[in-house]
Amino acid sequence: xxxxxxxxxxxxxxxxxxxxxxxxxxxxxxxxxxxxxxxxxxxxxxxxxxxxxxxxxxxxxxxxxxxxxxxxxxxxxxxxxxxxxxxxxxxxxxxxxxxxxxxxxxxxxxxxxxxxxxxxxxxxxxxxxxxxxxxxxxxxxxxxxxxxxxxxxxxxxxxxxxxxxxxxxxxxxxxxxxxxxxxxxxxxxxxxxxxxxxxxxxxxxxxxxxxxxxxxxxxxxxxxxxxxxxxxxxxxxxxxxxxxxxxxxxxxxxxxxxxxxxxxxxxxxxxxxxxxxxxx
Numbered sequence: 001x002x003x004x005x006x007x008x009x010x011x012x013x014x015x016x017x018x019x020x021x022x023x024x025x026x027x028x029x030x031x032x033x034x035x036x037x038x039x040x041x042x043x044x045x046x047x048x049x050x051x052x053x054x055x056x057x058x059x060x061x062x063x064x065x066x067x068x069x070x071x072x073x074x075x076x077x078x079x080x081x082x083x084x085x086x087x088x089x090x091x092x093x094x095x096x097x098x099x100x101x102x103x104x105x106x107x108x109x110x111x112x113x114x115x116x117x118x119x120x121x122x123x124x125x126x127x128x129x130x131x132x133x134x135x136x137x138x139x140x141x142x143x144x145x146x147x148x149x150x151x152x153x154x155x156x157x158x159x160x161x162x163x164x165x166x167x168x169x170x171x172x173x174x175x176x177x178x179x180x181x182x183x184x185x186x187x188x189x190x191x192x193x194x195x196x197x198x199x200x201x202x203x204x205x206x207x208x209x210x211x212x213x214x215x216x217x218x219x220x221x222x223x224x225x226x227x228x229x230x231x232x233x234x235x236x237x238x239x240x241x242x243x244x245x246x247x248x249x250x251x252x253x254x255x256x257x258x259x260x261x262x263x264x265x266x267x268x269x270x271x272x273x274x275x276x277x278x279x280x
Contacts (some may be wrong), residue, residue, distance in 0.1 A: 031088040038256065041249040053250045058226055059235055065143055070211035073150035077207045078200050081158030088159070089166040103160070106153045111216030118149055119221045141223030146231065149217045154207030161203035165196050198276060201270040205263055212259050 042050065053059070106114065122129040122139035129139055139145045169192065177187040215233040222229040232255055239248035250254055 005126065035256070038249045038252055041246055044254050045246045049246075050250050053247045054254045057084060058230065059232070059251060061227045062235055063254070063258075064231040065146060065229065066212055066255070067262075069143060069146045069231075070208050072147050073154055073211050074204045074208040076147075076151050077154045077158045078204050079132045080156050081203060081207075082196070082200060084155070085159045085166055089163060091127050100174055103156050106156055111214070112220070114152060115149060115217040115220035117151065118145070122148065122221065139243040140221055141225065141229060143222075143229055145221040145223070146218055146229060149221050150211040150214060153214055153217055154211050157206035157210060158200070158203030161206065162196055162199045164249065165199040169195055196240055198270050201266055201273065205266045205270075208266075209259065209263060212255065 014246060045053070069182050084103065088096065088103075120126050122132070122145060124130060124133050124140070125137070126140070132139060132175065137144075140146060141257055173191050174187055177191050178184075182190070213233060215231070215237070219234060222234075224229060224230050232251060237246070238249045238250050
């Protein structure tokens, strides 16, 4: 009787070597090579020129606005995006499918159209802005307008990340907690929240990453006032229009490094949260 030799672990999937090679080649072509080109172009500058380009007063102010507004917008989306996902999963109401489809609207809407629409709504004579103006709240052409635009484009990332986790959550655990005398707040805090925290962190990371590089929907509502509402991507475009490619890549490298550090921190926190939840 002939014994069947077990397959090697690496050959369970047919064509694994070819698929892996294609994956590495594709990622290198689309991601690694362009990013490497950014760094290589920056290395053509002297240290003094690089430092001057990335630390000028207006550029530093744009860093603070871009990263600060992105963090605020991503944090708001974690809270309200989580609520939207909860409502879409746990409740039935008329027009639910329509509301669910509206969540994806920022994906389909061109960013320039979104920026123009938000500016028309929140300007002093806009449908919403004219009422906020009565309370001394100005949105258009202020940093607040930047936060509004970034919140708009980042909402779907949180909702679509949290929604499937809530759908797969075991409701028997909630019922067991309730039968043991836990209040609704305790059930949410100790049973539901730990299961969706990794998804919330993932949604936060995606929304933040999307917001830091956003350009089209922001430039219209921001107004691009020096030291007030200028975003970093605008400086990069300005440098390119002036044919200062080295200066543009220098600013891009700073954004890339800061974004990578923040996203790495979020991913490490997400991994720690999953390990902690697995030990319980």
